[in-house]
Amino acid sequence: MSGWRSREVQSFRYALTGIIGALRRERHMKFHFFAAAIVILLSAWLQVARMDWLWILAAIAGVWVSELFNTAIERTVDLASPDLHPLAKAAKDTASGAVLVMSLFAVAVGIIVLGPPLWEACFQ
Ligand SMILES: Nc1ncnc2c1ncn2[C@@H]1O[C@H](COP(=O)(O)OP(=O)(O)OP(=O)(O)O)[C@@H](O)[C@H]1O
Numbered sequence: 037m038s039g040w041r042s043r044e045v046q047s048f049r050y051a052l053t054g055i056i057g058a059l060r061r062e063r064h065m066k067f068h069f070f071a072a073a074i075v076i077l078l079s080a081w082l083q084v085a086r087m088d089w090l091w092i093l094a095a096i097a098g099v100w101v102s103e104l105f106n107t108a109i110e111r112t113v114d115l116a117s118p119d120l121h122p123l124a125k126a127a128k129d130t131a132s133g134a135v136l137v138m139s140l141f142a143v144a145v146g147i148i149v150l151g152p153p154l155w156e157a158c159f160q
Pocket residue numbers: 064110113117118119120121122124125126128129132
């Protein structure tokens with residue numbers, strides 16, 4: 037493999053290691069993983085429209101990305117400020133806030149996209 041390609045493969049491996057590491061160590065990441073699996077199975081079962089799949093996948097990716105950034109910020113803060121510090125708290129709480137915003141968006145997408153067909157499948 038050429039130098040450029042082996043560097044690309046190596047970078048891809050580092051990124052994958054980051055995702056797998058977060059999945060192994062972070063309980064919130066595990067929760068997001070199982071929630072995404074359930075939502076994808078439910079969407080397939082309900083045969084949601086192609087455009088609705090885009091909303092579902094965007095919401096899942098958004099939650100994962102925000103949680104990965106949150107984890108990265110938590111690790112960096114722990115490294116830079118092992119002792120308690122108000123700025124460390126502000127950084128961690130702000131990063132958690134980003135996950136909360138994205139999660140609320142994902143819940144809204146779930147209700148709007150999956151709510152009506154789920155209601156129909158269960159009660160009609
Ligand atoms: N170095 C620090 N200085 C000040 N406050 C901190 C520090 N580290 C964590 N905190 C605060 O303590 C609380 C709990 O932090 P912790 O990192 O355990 O959060 P968590 O959301 O429970 O994380 P986890 O995803 O690891 O379960 C948060 O409000 C956070 O801002």
